[in-house]
Amino acid sequence: MSDLAIRAGELDAADELAKLREQFVLDAASDHAADAAGVYLDGNSLGALPTAVPAHVADVVAREWGQLRIRSWTESGWWEAPERIGDLIAPLVGAAPGQIVVGDSTSVNVFKAVVGAVRLAGEGRDEILVDEGTFPTDGYIATSAARMTGCTVRPVPMDSLADAVGPRTAAVLINHVDYRSGRLHDLPALTAAVQAAGALVVWDLCHSAGALPVGLDAHGVDLAVGCTYKFLNGGPGAPAYLYVAARHQAAFDSPLPGWNSHVEPFGMRPEFVPVDGARRGRVGTPDILSMAALEAALGVWDGVSVEAVRAKSLALTDFFLECVQAYVPAGRVTVLTPLDHAARGSQVALRCADASAVMEELIRRGVVGDFRAPDVLRFGFTPLYLGFADVERAARVLAEVL
Amino acid sequence: MSDLAIRAGELDAADELAKLREQFVLDAASDHAADAAGVYLDGNSLGALPTAVPAHVADVVAREWGQLRIRSWTESGWWEAPERIGDLIAPLVGAAPGQIVVGDSTSVNVFKAVVGAVRLAGEGRDEILVDEGTFPTDGYIATSAARMTGCTVRPVPMDSLADAVGPRTAAVLINHVDYRSGRLHDLPALTAAVQAAGALVVWDLCHSAGALPVGLDAHGVDLAVGCTYKFLNGGPGAPAYLYVAARHQAAFDSPLPGWNSHVEPFGMRPEFVPVDGARRGRVGTPDILSMAALEAALGVWDGVSVEAVRAKSLALTDFFLECVQAYVPAGRVTVLTPLDHAARGSQVALRCADASAVMEELIRRGVVGDFRAPDVLRFGFTPLYLGFADVERAARVLAEVL
Known part of the structure; x- marks a missing residue:
């Protein structure tokens, strides 16, 4: 040996x-x-x-869906699953409860977050920066968000990102860990630099959440997204999540205002009135089976x-x-x-x-x-x-x- | 008795x-x-x-995820699931293969379809019509799509919709069956009326697919969306689907161009180049567990x-x-x-x-x-x-x- x-x-x-x-x-x-x-x-x-996953998923399928059927939306807690599971992820990324909702893919959440950030930044800022080595989907979606909000996208090398952010910058989208090299970017310093220029930062936590401390609240991050199928072990294509800092929630203006983010989803009103809090990041009906696997998977973190x-x-x-x-x-x-x-x-x-x-x-x-x-x-x-x-x-x- | x-x-x-x-x-x-x-x-x-669902889901969890893990993206057919399952839905809504992809929620697909329709309609058309009694999320999302494409939304009573469509109309979003009253709208006649005015029609099939013939191809529908958890029995929050008629696919310009709709998803290229065909409607990583339940559920239709x-x-x-x-x-x-x-x-x-x-x-x-x-x-x-x-x-x- x-x-x-x-x-x-x-x-x-x-x-x-x-x-x-x-x-x-x-x-x-x-x-x-x-x-x-x-x-x-x-x-x-x-x-x-x-x-823990197989038995929980089997129970959700056979009993909650198979026997309780429609009643499970209330009786089995399906309706609240996006916020409830968001609150299980929160301590793993340093967020207080009430700021994370689970649902949709990472790409869709990048769209919500980047458009939301541009709108929060307000008038007169028309540029979105992305890290040059970004996971491709972030760049593609940021480009679409820019096109649909009258902005342009500029990829910048990470080493000069803090210098590149300026008075025209609305939002900066950064991958916390580079998917290719494994390089961890300096979240506290970059967040501070972006905010010092009056812009908002969106962090993509796909390759960091569950592997290292993120400290979203402690470092005053504006918005963040992440997947749950890597270090969070939620299963293939498990739903992603969106973090909107509590201070931004009242003004957060989602480009995907589905009925799940309405203040009264079952009121079936023709006018959209957004709900308060993290739920504002929801869109359509949550995919309960994928959420069930994720919720059981997060149990591993109990006491860790x-x-x-x-x-x-x-x-x-x-x-x-x-x-x-x-x-x-x-x-x-x-x-x-x-x-x-x-x-x-x-x-x-x-x-x-x-x-x-x-x-x-x-x-x-x-x-x-x-x-x-x-x-x-x-x-x-x-x-x-x-x-x-x-x-x-x-x-x-x-x-x-x- | x-x-x-x-x-x-x-x-x-x-x-x-x-x-x-x-x-x-x-x-x-x-x-x-x-x-x-x-x-x-x-x-x-x-x-x-x-x-058929519980055993199939259990197998996907325990064997495909638990044992094959990452290899299942290729070996268990996970990667192609959105198109494969789309082709299982196709005959139920009268579509030839290759025009439907499964994934995301209905709301997210309404966004893709309405923005896609506005872009296909071309310059000079700046109005989106929705049926007045629409399921609320369709109206909310259409309003967001309008805001982000320089259009306005006009709700119109179904009885006057054919008269309301005009030279400024880019897209018309209609619920095939009214969720509240159960009223079935005349898809062939309305599709023809919308197209006669040079606009595109988007049908929401949530309350019709699986309950009655839709005839998407036969009636020349442009785009359609639908959920799979109602008459298709796909399970709580099962992924929705998007139909883009073959003749529109090459010009379909999705507002959510995620890495899954790239011509070479694993090429990790910074420039977005869309794939051809139905896959262009994909966005991020598909939620495999929810898709697995849906795929097993669709087996019921074999020979029906x-x-x-x-x-x-x-x-x-x-x-x-x-x-x-x-x-x-x-x-x-x-x-x-x-x-x-x-x-x-x-x-x-x-x-x-x-x-x-x-x-x-x-x-x-x-x-x-x-x-x-x-x-x-x-x-x-x-x-x-x-x-x-x-x-x-x-x-x-x-x-x-x-």
């Missing part, structure tokens, strides 16, 4: 979060993985299945601190980088993820010329990460269900493949 | 669709219904649970003709009206639903001064319809799982309550 493998065992033995692994299904699919133990390093794309998760995440990615350096021939891969803890999310990206073929072979051997064109191997580290032995093994298999 | 009860038995015995009832879970929730048999007349709000369903629907509502007339004291309720078959959907609405209290008592006795403010009792008739004995019983209980 190598020194690193021994270290891994010691680190796992000392890990106070190690017991959370039992709350996830981590069986490998036996037809592909050479080793049934497998290592799942794609939780930054689709989180593993929490063990995001700070502890962050500490373990950094320890895991540090250890992975150490193992890669020890096992992989020098020069075969380039580390894209910042070594500085303050600039690192919960993933490691390695540049590798033949990344596509390498990832295919890794997956065949049970080490599941993903490939991002043209040449990036991406490995996500979910502290809730990964241990240090997993990390050591993944690096070892990677070295074998390379 | 009354003459009507005897007639009901005869009608049920002759009903070629009667055996479909076995494909639904129709147990009453025992704590409320006085009679365990119950009659569910709210399938126009939330369809009953098809028996919409024409046969329509014939039974009219027979059921005729029989209900006959029973109500026979059992309920004259003058106690007013029938709001048109008696003319050509103008009737698959529901019966009765005006009744104390409708809220009456519906509460009906539900207590196991006859589940719904109440729409201020004074409407609404009963939906799903031919797939309702029989004539149910209908006779519902009218009898209604008479007892009144």
